[in-house]
Amino acid sequence: MTQLTLHEDWYLLPEKRSKDTIEPKAIFTKKQLTDKQKSWLKSHDESNWQDIVLTQDYKTPKGFLKKLVWRLPGTFERKDTCGQWITKGCDNVFGHPENKKFVRHSKRSCFRSKCEYCWLEKWLARESHRATTRIENYVKVFKHLQFARHPKFQRKYLNPIHVIVSPSWNDKFISFDQLKNKARKLIEHAGIEGGLMIYHPFSLDEKTGQWVTRPHFHVVGFGWIINTRKISDSDGWVIKNKGLRDSLHSTIYYQLSHAGVSDDVHSITWFGSLGYRAKYADRFKVEEDDETDFCDYCGCMLVDFEFVGQGEPPDYEFVGLVNSKDWKAKETLEQAVDKKEMTRNNIKNRYKNPRKDFINDGQGIGSDYYRFLENIKLKNRKSLDHYHYFSTEFLEKTAKSFIPSYVLSLARRL
Structure with a gap:
């Protein structure tokens, strides 16, 4: 004892x-x-x-x-x-x-990006992280390629720099596609080979503390700015080289915090050697x-x-x-797997083509359409596939007069 x-x-x-x-x-x-x-x-x-x-x-x-x-x-x-x-x-x-x-x-x-609740904690953190990871992957890929070609000599500048591109007064309010294309041509002419662009339609006036309309671009890319004075004098555009950044993530994070937000355009666009169609784009893709x-x-x-x-x-x-005593599971692992599979199937069903389903459901004009095709025994059915993409209202209005003449005219050509 x-x-x-x-x-x-x-x-x-x-x-x-x-x-x-x-x-x-x-x-x-x-x-x-x-x-x-x-x-x-x-x-x-x-x-x-x-x-x-x-x-x-x-x-x-x-x-x-x-x-x-x-x-x-x-x-x-x-x-x-x-x-x-x-x-x-x-x-x-x-x-x-x-x-x-x-x-x-x-x-x-x-x-x-436009959500009042999610933009700061969620969208901003995710987009800046993904952009930083893409640039870091790009650096790793090209460092490996450069060492394989010339171990003692580096051809490219692999430290990203921050550049601000401001349009002239005459070009500030032209269409966005023209403004963006001209900015890209100027920075490529100045020596930037590739990177990301962030559009800022507005700037904060330090005197009044209010936001004013002042379109400009922020670029984080690779290369070296040359002849900026000549570009500014000839076209009226101003290109400022802010140099190397101590923290790449902090730079992108801050520029995205007051970037322009629109439904039809991404806040970050990639160009040049970092574009989605670049030669080695699949190697520095962010998973x-x-x-x-x-x-x-x-x-x-x-x-x-x-x-x-x-x-x-x-x-x-x-x-x-x-602490294990303060938390417990609400479901088993098998139930979680089944729920995830059900959610995945629901997402697939949600994005099905409803017009195509209407054609194939055996009701309405869809059944008449395919029954007519079977009667005339068309061999090439693919030539009529674009018929699926007409709206349902259009098909219902023109069912009696449109289908026979349309199908017969195609049938005669086949």
């Missing part, structure tokens, strides 16, 4: 060690608004952030004319689901350090991040969790290991 009492801890089973003991990860990460982000929101309330608008003509690559309505980020109402809490977790405690549960406690988001679906420690699929501890659940977002 004496030996047992002296060594009562000796006979207890040891806790199972995690595979992550060799390379430990952060146990808990808390996400909250920084002081800088809070100051941004405060300044927006005091200025005309919500009210300023710029309308520009825009000719699409297919030749259609549109009106672009530019606003600043976060000027539209949020969706009903934005900001709702969603908690996922993993209760495989034997695969986690300290035998704790892994929980990801976050808010739902639409990830839209989709699926980290929210699986545990960071054991790799198991996350399931719905709920807080069962004392008091209210945390009112801030976090990712990490928590």
